[in-house]
Amino acid sequence: MDRVEIVPMQLSHLDAVLNLGYRAYDVNAMPYTSWSLSSVAVHWDAQPEACWVAVDDEGLLGFVLGSLSYDEREDWGYLEWIALDERAQGKGIASALVERCCEGLFTAGASRIITDVESSNQASATLMRRNGFTEGVTVTLFVRTHPEKAAQTGPHAPRDPARARLRRAARATSTR
Ligand SMILES: CC(C)(COP(=O)(O)OP(=O)(O)OC[C@H]1O[C@@H](n2cnc3c(N)ncnc32)[C@H](O)[C@@H]1OP(=O)(O)O)[C@@H](O)C(=O)NCCC(=O)NCCS
Numbered sequence: 001m002d003r004v005e006i007v008p009m010q011l012s013h014l015d016a017v018l019n020l021g022y023r024a025y026d027v028n029a030m031p032y033t034s035w036s037l038s039s040v041a042v043h044w045d046a047q048p049e050a051c052w053v054a055v056d057d058e059g060l061l062g063f064v065l066g067s068l069s070y071d072e073r074e075d076w077g078y079l080e081w082i083a084l085d086e087r088a089q090g091k092g093i094a095s096a097l098v099e100r101c102c103e104g105l106f107t108a109g110a111s112r113i114i115t116d117v118e119s120s121n122q123a124s125a126t127l128m129r130r131n132g133f134t135e136g137v138t139v140t141l142f143v144r145t146h147p148e149k150a151a152q153t154g155p156h157a158p159r160d161p162a163r164a165r166l167r168r169a170a171r172a173t174s175t176r
Contacts (some may be wrong), residue, residue, distance in 0.1 A: 049104035077105030098113035
């Protein structure tokens with residue numbers, strides 16, 4: 001791996017960020033079902049100072065996407081998406097991305113920053129604890145499936161309510 005730089009996300013990174021997300025997240029399982037081009041674009045459009053990428057001479061190594069306003073609170077930042085290419089993991093690059101995103105959100109007015117970590121994601125939990133996050137409330141999403149639609153996936157699969165709220169907030173911001 002050559003010289004690594006952490007730089008603000010630009011339009012030219014969009015394609016690589018989207019594809020790395022599709023490699024890193026299981027988009028058929030919560031909490032990753034809302035990963036999409038529009039999700040990336042909404043973050044970058046609303047809060048570019050909270051969207052950073054790590055690059056080297058070969059291209060994209062990782063990204064972090066954050067936004068202001070979590071759960072209707074304008075002063076709570078949300079560090080929602082982070083992923084690293086496998087060749088870049090275990091080198092402190094994720095911590096550098098978390099730091100830049102948090103700096104951007106605090107500068108933009110956040111009084112605290114929330115991140116949600118899926119319960120089996122030890123790498124992400126360790127990363128967040130190492131970077132000053134402490135466990136708050138734990139929410140377990142209980143799912144009851146329609147007995148005749150047990151195998152259903154796709155547009156009607158359960159959505160993470162926190163992400164739906166972020167999308168609503170982003171839409172409201174863009175119409176102001
Ligand atoms: C989460 C992620 C960005 C962390 O990046 P990273 O470079 O692995 O971060 P670190 O090297 O600081 O690793 C964090 C810690 O988790 C540990 N870890 C890494 N993979 C692990 C795994 N599969 N199981 C348990 N622990 C793991 C590491 O050993 C490290 O702990 P240590 O330094 O005490 O040994 C990266 O693992 C990733 O891209 N994962 C896929 C996408 C994802 O789940 N994103 C988070 C949800 S949005």
